[in-house]
Amino acid sequence: MDTIASLFSFITWPVSWVIVQFHKMYGAIFGPDTGWAWGLSIVSLVVLIRICLIPLFVKQIKSTRNMQVLQPKMKAIQERYKSDKQRQSEEMMKLYKETGTNPLSSCLPILAQSPFFFALYHVLSAIASNKKIGVIDQSLLDSARQAHIFGAPLAAKFMDSAEKVQALGASLTDVRVVTAIMIVMMSASQFFTQRQLMTKNVDLTVKTPYMQQQKMLMYIFPVIFAVMGINFPVGVLVYWLTTNVWTMGQQMYVINQNPTPGSKAQDQYLGRLLKSVTTHGEVRGKTRRNTVKRIVSKGPDRNDIERKFITGLAKLGLAAQEDGTVIKSDTAAAEAEGGAAQRRQQPKRQTKSQRQTGTAQAGAKDADSGESGSKTSLQKRDAAQDEKSKPAGKSASGSSRQAKSGQRKGPQRPKHPSKK
Structure with a gap:
């Protein structure tokens, strides 16, 4: 030394x-x-x-x-x-x-x-x-x-x-x-x-x-x-x-x-900043305005913590401006409420066992529908063949007239010789 x-x-x-x-x-x-x-x-x-x-x-x-x-x-x-x-x-x-x-x-x-x-x-x-x-x-x-x-x-x-x-x-x-x-x-x-x-x-x-x-x-x-x-x-x-x-x-x-973007310190800092804006209705201090200004300038490149901050402002009916200030905005509040409602309507995420059970049930339903569909198609084919085997002279109208005159359908039985 x-x-x-x-x-x-x-x-x-x-x-x-x-x-x-x-x-x-x-x-x-x-x-x-x-x-x-x-x-x-x-x-x-x-x-x-x-x-x-x-x-x-x-x-x-x-x-x-x-x-x-x-x-x-x-x-x-x-x-x-x-x-x-x-x-x-x-x-x-x-x-x-x-x-x-x-x-x-x-x-x-x-x-x-x-x-x-x-x-x-x-x-x-x-x-x-x-x-x-x-x-x-x-x-x-x-x-x-x-x-x-x-x-x-x-x-x-x-x-x-x-x-x-x-x-x-x-x-x-x-x-x-x-x-x-x-x-x-x-x-x-x-x-x-x-x-x-x-x-x-x-x-x-x-x-x-x-x-x-x-x-x-x-x-x-x-x-x-x-x-x-x-x-x-x-x-x-x-x-x-x-x-x-x-x-x-x-x-x-x-x-x-001046915390690092995306860090735990930034989350705490923006939480304090949002609380200050909630209390005073404005961004106080040049340093804080510069922070909001940087977040606004990032646009879609904001991280999750910064997006959470912007959403928090929107829920208060405020919108961050390019100069680092905030103004009243009914549109921002409506968009925040609409986004929250849309998130609430989203279905819950299923577990792996639930997804596997749902897949098995869907497969069974498809098999049943396929079987019933095949039976229906066979019935239709048999009906078509029976229709072809009928005599050509008979029609729907003739059969209806016979039904009206009281005659039975199908071949008639010959009369007894004593009744001729």
């Missing part, structure tokens, strides 16, 4: 200068040799760095979302050019170029603050070794060595020996208890940050290997930080814990105010 930190020694001067300026301000309040003065100076350094990195954080959010959207296409390219790695790479780069996506953008905030992290590590290591560094002269060095946070010196580490800790004016037990608590808090904040990203701000309709990778990182990163944390000085732990808490809060704000 010391070797890596020495590579960023060129930035130790500005880092030490910023810490000293904050120390002057907090020293006037809490005292120059207190842990509060030096600890809050490190916290302020983190806040200043993270404020400067907000544009990179915005790029990170956009890049992460674009990567989530592109996962199905990337998977298709990998399957198509499975045996041609060069062509696969070319198609991937072409896809990134067409969509304006940079895979490294998701790592920019971490990469950008890494030099400051190692520079601070280098400064605190020099304080532990009683060496002047940057703008920290001997008087400031003595003050920093006397500063303790809950009994642990700024430059002490979890793995330090008892002799080294005693040289800094503290006990090994205090150092290990404080550093252990800070390491657990640092790992827990990292885990919670990744977890809320996976459970709330991921498009649930996209199931790709990227999701599994992010899930693995959710468990791997906290373990990595815990292992590395035992070699960090207390001041560096303060730095890293602060930046993790900042990241967690920053991400929580983004999830609540």
Whole structure:
């Protein structure tokens, strides 16, 4: 770690200068040799760095979302050019170029603050070794060595020996208890940050290997930080814990105010927005109007959550406009009621056993109708043959006249000779 930190020694001067300026301000309040003065100076350094990195954080959010959207296409390219790695790479780069996506953008905030992290590590290591560094002269060095946070010196580490800790004016037990608590808090904040990203701000309709990778990182990163944390000085732990808490809060704000389309967070956000519109009868706030504007512009490409929001507005008799506002609309309410009635009239979905029973009964009915049809056709054929076998001289009219005169139908029996 010391070797890596020495590579960023060129930035130790500005880092030490910023810490000293904050120390002057907090020293006037809490005292120059207190842990509060030096600890809050490190916290302020983190806040200043993270404020400067907000544009990179915005790029990170956009890049992460674009990567989530592109996962199905990337998977298709990998399957198509499975045996041609060069062509696969070319198609991937072409896809990134067409969509304006940079895979490294998701790592920019971490990469950008890494030099400051190692520079601070280098400064605190020099304080532990009683060496002047940057703008920290001997008087400031003595003050920093006397500063303790809950009994642990700024430059002490979890793995330090008892002799080294005693040289800094503290006990090994205090150092290990404080550093252990800070390491657990640092790992827990990292885990919670990744977890809320996976459970709330991921498009649930996209199931790709990227999701599994992010899930693995959710468990791997906290373990990595815990292992590395035992070699960090207390001041560096303060730095890293602060930046993790900042990241967690920053991400929580983004999830609540600008969630990923199709995610659980978007469902909750649009639910709150619909409740606000129900209460006030309008869309309040520029950010919310921009959200409604984006949903309207999507048209038929809206996801299920966005369609649910538009339907909710229609039930209230409101219609979303292209500028993000809503207006009264009787047509929208009628269409929503008609759609709901049509959905209610739809038959219930049958189970597999019911469908099989219905198919068997329909087959039996078809067999019975076929049998009865065949019998009817045979009867008709026999009747036609009987009709052909009758004498041609007889007709329907003759038979009717005979019936009227009282004569019996069919051949007549000859009279008895005595009656002639």
